[in-house]
Amino acid sequence: MDANSAILSCRDVWKIYGGDPAGFLKKHGGKPSAAAARADGYIVAVGGVSLEVCPGEILVVMGLSGSGKSTLVRCLSRLVEPTSGAVFFEGRDLLQASAKELTELRRHRMGMVFQHFALLPHRTVLQNVAFPLEVQGAERKERETRAGEMLQLVGLAGRENYYPRELSGGQQQRVGIARSLAVKPDLWFLDEPFSALDPLIRREMQDEFLRLQAMLKKTIVFITHDFDEAIRLADRIAIMFEGEIVQIGEPEEIVLHPRTDYVREFVKDVSRDKIVTVGSVMIPNGGGDSDGDDGSGGDAVTVRAEEKLAAAAGKILAGEGAARVTDEGGKAVGTVSREAVLSVLFGGGENTRAQP
Numbered sequence: 001m002d003a004n005s006a007i008l009s010c011r012d013v014w015k016i017y018g019g020d021p022a023g024f025l026k027k028h029g030g031k032p033s034a035a036a037a038r039a040d041g042y043i044v045a046v047g048g049v050s051l052e053v054c055p056g057e058i059l060v061v062m063g064l065s066g067s068g069k070s071t072l073v074r075c076l077s078r079l080v081e082p083t084s085g086a087v088f089f090e091g092r093d094l095l096q097a098s099a100k101e102l103t104e105l106r107r108h109r110m111g112m113v114f115q116h117f118a119l120l121p122h123r124t125v126l127q128n129v130a131f132p133l134e135v136q137g138a139e140r141k142e143r144e145t146r147a148g149e150m151l152q153l154v155g156l157a158g159r160e161n162y163y164p165r166e167l168s169g170g171q172q173q174r175v176g177i178a179r180s181l182a183v184k185p186d187l188w189f190l191d192e193p194f195s196a197l198d199p200l201i202r203r204e205m206q207d208e209f210l211r212l213q214a215m216l217k218k219t220i221v222f223i224t225h226d227f228d229e230a231i232r233l234a235d236r237i238a239i240m241f242e243g244e245i246v247q248i249g250e251p252e253e254i255v256l257h258p259r260t261d262y263v264r265e266f267v268k269d270v271s272r273d274k275i276v277t278v279g280s281v282m283i284p285n286g287g288g289d290s291d292g293d294d295g296s297g298g299d300a301v302t303v304r305a306e307e308k309l310a311a312a313a314g315k316i317l318a319g320e321g322a323a324r325v326t327d328e329g330g331k332a333v334g335t336v337s338r339e340a341v342l343s344v345l346f347g348g349g350e351n352t353r354a355q356p
């Protein structure tokens with residue numbers, strides 16, 4: 001992806017806490033080491049992060065507690081003022097925007113669901129969802145109609161006149177989600193929106209979220225520290241460690257080629273076969289040492305490149321030699337060996353393809 005097609009991007013963003021963060025940053029040429037920060041008593045919450053988010057993409061930011069996820073995402077909406085760096089929304093530098101412009105942007109273009117979401121306890125569900133529209137100055141009828149639609153969307157029709165305390169945790173979180181969607185944001189920031197929920201409800205909420213996204217096609221930055229959640233939801237995952245993004249890529253890429261021990265630790269319990277596609281472990285035609293022959297026998301099993309290994313493994317392993325791989329149009333694009341499949345299914349799996 002190139003920076004021009006991004007709806008949101010940032011360049012070398014730093015957020016440092018301490019006595020004189022700007023002075024400290026300057027003293028170290030804009031790139032202080034972690035050791036220097038420790039020695040001088042500064043906390044580098046975000047350390048030189050650059051990234052791009054494409055329209056319609058779900059970018060999941062993950063990392064351990066304290067790795068800087070919330071701070072980074074708040075820098076992207078300038079709820080937290082970065083110590084240095086640049087943030088662009090639709091090509092416009094947010095750090096140069098006036099307070100008034102920022103407020104407008106946040107009110108009309110951005111939706112946020114916070115880690116510790118807060119519903120207004122003395123307002124009904126409907127009034128809570130309508131609240132951002134009230135702030136925008138919308139007429140009562142208009143905002144209540146829209147709030148009703150949003151509640152319908154998140155499956156809470158009929159609960160309009162309840163108070164938050166009368167709802168379960170999951171239902172309250174849905175109200176928070178409906179509220180953040182009420183202004184029809186183009187950019188949707190969600191900071192661990194499901195972390196307070198028990199696992200079953202959490203999975204339901206993830207399904208619900210994917211269903212919503214299939215309809216709404218928002219551009220989303222979603223924070224979680226749960227890798228399973230990341231894999232279910234993400235188009236791309238950015239993994240943070242001590243304020244830096246140590247790896248960013250598609251889930252499959254991260255699972256197959258974790259770049260550091262920290263990332264490897266996250267991916268070690270993931271069932272690879274549900275993520276990895278046949279295409280990513282095949283030997284492309286012309287890529288092996290064959291001279292035109294695709295290496296599979298004439299009656300070889302055929303699988304599709306975009307199939308997940310979980311679905312294709314049975315067929316491949318039941319066959320004799322390597323299986324033929326075809327693209328969506330049925331054209332032969334490569335072969336996949338039984339060894340490559342076994343290697344992904346039973347560990348290793350990182351060396352089945354040359355590193356890019």
Ligand SMILES: Nc1ncnc2c1ncn2[C@@H]1O[C@H](COP(=O)(O)OP(=O)(O)OP(=O)(O)O)[C@@H](O)[C@H]1O
Nearest residue numbers: 017043044045064065066067068069070071072225
């Ligand atoms: N206002 C602040 N003043 C000082 N330090 C802060 C402040 N806000 C955040 N930090 C520090 O910055 C670091 C990153 O915090 P942040 O909240 O971004 O982490 P996180 O990855 O979101 O963690 P969690 O998963 O627990 O929410 C932490 O060390 C935190 O203590």
Ligand SMILES: [Mg+2]
Nearest residue numbers: 069070071115
């Ligand atoms: Mg956080």
